Amino acid sequence: MLVANAHSLEQHMTSTSPPHSESPNATSCGGLPPKECSQNTDRTSLIGLDRACFESALVKLGERSYRAKQIWHWLYYQGARTFDEMTTLPKSLRTRLSSSCNIDRPTVNRMQQSEDGALKWLVQFADEREVECVHIPEEDRGALCISSQVGCTLTCRFCHTGTQKLVRNLDAGEIVNQVLIARDTIGEWPSPKDGRMISNIVMMGMGEPLYNFDNVARALRIIMDGEGISLSRRRITLSTAGVVPLIERCGRELGVNLAVSLHAVDDELRNQIVPINKKYPIADLLEACRRYPSGRNSRRITFEYVMLKGVNDSDSDARALVRLLDGVPAKVNLIPFNAWPGAPYQCSSNNRMHSFADIINDGGYSAPIRVPRGRDILAACGQLKSDSEQVKRNHTGLS
Ligand code: SAH
Numbered sequence: 001m002l003v004a005n006a007h008s009l010e011q012h013m014t015s016t017s018p019p020h021s022e023s024p025n026a027t028s029c030g031g032l033p034p035k036e037c038s039q040n041t042d043r044t045s046l047i048g049l050d051r052a053c054f055e056s057a058l059v060k061l062g063e064r065s066y067r068a069k070q071i072w073h074w075l076y077y078q079g080a081r082t083f084d085e086m087t088t089l090p091k092s093l094r095t096r097l098s099s100s101c102n103i104d105r106p107t108v109n110r111m112q113q114s115e116d117g118a119l120k121w122l123v124q125f126a127d128e129r130e131v132e133c134v135h136i137p138e139e140d141r142g143a144l145c146i147s148s149q150v151g152c153t154l155t156c157r158f159c160h161t162g163t164q165k166l167v168r169n170l171d172a173g174e175i176v177n178q179v180l181i182a183r184d185t186i187g188e189w190p191s192p193k194d195g196r197m198i199s200n201i202v203m204m205g206m207g208e209p210l211y212n213f214d215n216v217a218r219a220l221r222i223i224m225d226g227e228g229i230s231l232s233r234r235r236i237t238l239s240t241a242g243v244v245p246l247i248e249r250c251g252r253e254l255g256v257n258l259a260v261s262l263h264a265v266d267d268e269l270r271n272q273i274v275p276i277n278k279k280y281p282i283a284d285l286l287e288a289c290r291r292y293p294s295g296r297n298s299r300r301i302t303f304e305y306v307m308l309k310g311v312n313d314s315d316s317d318a319r320a321l322v323r324l325l326d327g328v329p330a331k332v333n334l335i336p337f338n339a340w341p342g343a344p345y346q347c348s349s350n351n352r353m354h355s356f357a358d359i360i361n362d363g364g365y366s367a368p369i370r371v372p373r374g375r376d377i378l379a380a381c382g383q384l385k386s387d388s389e390q391v392k393r394n395h396t397g398l399s
Pocket of ligand 1: 305337
């Protein structure tokens with residue numbers, strides 16, 4: 001790891017990116033026909049284009065299509081940050097690409113390291129909006145927690161991000177760039193086959209990934225691509241508060257692991273603490289989980305359950321949880337509530353959490369109590385937030 005041990009590292013880097021358009025999809029074009037691939041700035045943004053658009057963007061610039069494969073490899077396997085580094089390309093081509101294409105990283109405005117080794121980046125995009133992402137190292141592996149939106153619409157009562165109104169969706173390039181930045185810092189280029197410290201990716205940062213499905217899907221396909229970062233779908237987990245209609249699509253199109261933020265066992269309480277429940281109640285959510293393909297492949301769905309003192313942590317809640325999960329290949333992650341300034345809850349006591357876990361274990365489900373990481377730098381679950389403010393309503397086109 002390049003970062004030694006500072007608890008709060010200020011890192012200022014200049015970004016030369018031209019401003020993005022206001023559109024959340026500015027640099028991405030998904031499976032659209034080549035003529036519709038977006039080129040909204042003077043230089044075509046390459047990071048975040050899916051393979052088809054990536055190739056057609058280069059063909060449009062007059063390059064031969066096999067060059068796309070080479071450049072893709074440089075960007076996502078070797079981690080090249082400039083065209084100059086791409087030494088298998090002729091010099092004249094490198095010069096041409098530098099003036100016509102943009103592969104700049106976003107700016108890292110701040111990087112902090114927790115006493116427990118967790119690392120948090122505050123990433124700023126070309127329009128000055130910011131998100132946070134976090135690396136949680138274990139002895140021989142680590143998870144990178146990335147964001148899908150600036151702010152969030154969900155307003156879950158216990159979540160710090162929920163106090164920040166949604167500013168906008170991230171585009172696919174902005175999601176992928178969080179991974180590239182983390183790998184730059186941790187020194188994980190070229191893509192190692194084994195022994196990666198970024199061995200897993202969790203879409204558990206700021207935002208609701210299923211409310212930004214197209215960009216998240218495009219980004220995850222890039223991250224999974226075997227000729228680049230090449231992270232298997234089994235090592236990627238998408239966490240949702242329960243956007244029921246998109247759970248099926250997530251399973252069918254991406255097949256990544258699913259985590260569901262349940263947090264309550266009856267609709268009355270869940271309506272209060274996870275308000276999306278009013279739209280998609282618990283029974284519908286669990287029905288979608290029963291149909292999720294990972295179940296058939298013996299991969300279990302993770303149910304996240306934040307332990308809130310005197311709110312959702314009684315023995316009868318635990319027994320109700322076991323009944324609810326009947327028929328779902330599930331494991332339960334008990335998350336000690338992470339406090340943040342002004343939070344209206346407290347974390348359950350250790351004894352309470354253990355009694356709760358015992359009941360779930362006895363019911364046949366594993367229920368580890370997650371060890372909080374990065375609390376000292378507000379990097380733990382639900383503590384992420386940036387200062388980006390919403391400028392005007394409906395900025396993203398979302399309602
Ligand atoms: N919107 C997605 C992903 C982001 S939240 C979702 O809801 O799943 C990632 C996880 O952290 C969720 O399970 C969320 O409920 C949990 N979380 C939020 N605030 C928390 C807090 N203060 N303490 C512990 N976990 C929290």
